[in-house]
Amino acid sequence: MKVLVTGSQGQLGKSIERLRKGFPSLDFVFTTREVLDITNPDMLSAAFSEHSPDYCINCAAYTAVDKAEEEPAQAFSINADGVGFLAKCCQEYNTTLIHLSTDFVFDGKSPRPYTEEDTPAPLSVYGRSKWEGERIIESTLHRYFIIRTSWVFSEYGRNFLKTMLKLSKERDELKVVDDQIGRPTYAVDLARYILELIESATPPMGLVHFANQGEYSWYGFAQEIFRKAGIFVKLHPIKSKDYPALAKRPVYSVLNTAKAEQILGTSIPRVENAIERCLQQLHVE
Numbered sequence: 001m002k003v004l005v006t007g008s009q010g011q012l013g014k015s016i017e018r019l020r021k022g023f024p025s026l027d028f029v030f031t032t033r034e035v036l037d038i039t040n041p042d043m044l045s046a047a048f049s050e051h052s053p054d055y056c057i058n059c060a061a062y063t064a065v066d067k068a069e070e071e072p073a074q075a076f077s078i079n080a081d082g083v084g085f086l087a088k089c090c091q092e093y094n095t096t097l098i099h100l101s102t103d104f105v106f107d108g109k110s111p112r113p114y115t116e117e118d119t120p121a122p123l124s125v126y127g128r129s130k131w132e133g134e135r136i137i138e139s140t141l142h143r144y145f146i147i148r149t150s151w152v153f154s155e156y157g158r159n160f161l162k163t164m165l166k167l168s169k170e171r172d173e174l175k176v177v178d179d180q181i182g183r184p185t186y187a188v189d190l191a192r193y194i195l196e197l198i199e200s201a202t203p204p205m206g207l208v209h210f211a212n213q214g215e216y217s218w219y220g221f222a223q224e225i226f227r228k229a230g231i232f233v234k235l236h237p238i239k240s241k242d243y244p245a246l247a248k249r250p251v252y253s254v255l256n257t258a259k260a261e262q263i264l265g266t267s268i269p270r271v272e273n274a275i276e277r278c279l280q281q282l283h284v285e
Ligand SMILES: NC(=O)C1=CN([C@@H]2O[C@H](COP(=O)(O)OP(=O)(O)OC[C@H]3O[C@@H](n4cnc5c(N)ncnc54)[C@H](OP(=O)(O)O)[C@@H]3O)[C@@H](O)[C@H]2O)C=CC1
Pocket: 006, 007, 008, 009, 010, 011, 012, 013, 032, 033, 036, 037, 038, 039, 058, 059, 060, 061, 062, 063, 078, 082, 100, 101, 102, 103, 130, 148, 149, 150, 151, 152, 153, 157, 158
């Protein structure tokens, strides 16, 4: 089974690469932006023609939520137009596309966890660009998974967990927002889920929500990170209005992951356990 991975230097791409040895039946082609820019149709055609992949995992994305407010064209170019070019190649080569999307497609007004049936209403440029990418896939392809995930952390790249560890070395006190609630997701658990989906040859099931078990505010998530890391830092809960940011974020973006668990018949690990495994990889205990 040939699997083409785009954006392989990001958190998810590197997590997939780390797990590859455990999936010997999968023949991976990992590509970086330099060799396969998804906004470049010629590069995409060449890659699909050379590899004829059975699956394409699209880890390429524009993920700078605040910066996207200032450069919406770049965000849409990657998260919507590039995804459209990729979907066309998948259609031509009969490739199953596994694409990633975000909890930020929702406005946060739901009184209960968001299911795949709920209608998006993004608050930010990033959220709108990701929703546009989803809709392009839905209107182009029959064989796809769009996996919406949230609050991704890992030992790789830039993410909230690593930012907290870094800031704790520089400051004695930190202020973190406690009025945004979501489900943190360890990129390695997400990567494993995706590879198990492919290995099990599960028929494409459209939209699926995936996140680790446990609802947190960013403040609560920070508390848990420091508790597990054995780091003492004075944490102050603050409101989003007191943490100025360009992009508006949903106050509640908890994803309901029942469908994901039902598809593979497995249960997704809890956030606390995922933090421990991530800290072990970072050698922080
Ligand atoms: N991070 C998070 O908290 C969340 C992420 N997601 C989604 O999950 C997916 C994976 O996210 P994550 O791994 O964290 O993302 P990262 O930002 O860590 O990685 C994205 C990768 O895509 C690459 N890339 C950007 N533009 C292109 C392009 N035109 N062609 C090819 N590659 C490109 C980037 O390269 P470069 O560094 O050179 O720009 C980077 O290596 C994304 O779809 C994201 O929207 C969903 C919810 C939460």
